Amino acid sequence: MAAFLGGAMSFEEFQHTYSACYIDEEADAAFSPEEVDHYGAVHDKAEWTTQAPTAEERGYGWVTPTEFREWLTVHERQTPPGRST
Numbered sequence: 001m002a003a004f005l006g007g008a009m010s011f012e013e014f015q016h017t018y019s020a021c022y023i024d025e026e027a028d029a030a031f032s033p034e035e036v037d038h039y040g041a042v043h044d045k046a047e048w049t050t051q052a053p054t055a056e057e058r059g060y061g062w063v064t065p066t067e068f069r070e071w072l073t074v075h076e077r078q079t080p081p082g083r084s085t
Contacts, residue, residue, distance in 0.1 A: 005073060011065035015046050038078075045071060
């Protein structure tokens with residue numbers, strides 16, 4: 001996430017990398033239910049991200065990669081359970 005938030009990784013690279021980690025079933029066992037919820041929200045939001053959402057898509061909650069980055073910045077300020085500040 002840090003590479004994406006810092007601008008060193010494109011949204012497409014982030015989504016590919018993050019999705020591969022997120023769907024790793026073994027990783028689920030290592031996280032608490034609260035952590036799964038926190039990181040699951042990132043995965044879900046990324047899935048609703050596209051380069052140029054139409055007005056109709058926006059009505060359903062789609063965002064641009066720039067808006068996703070802004071959302072993720074705020075989301076990551078909320079320390080997930082199990083991760084120290």
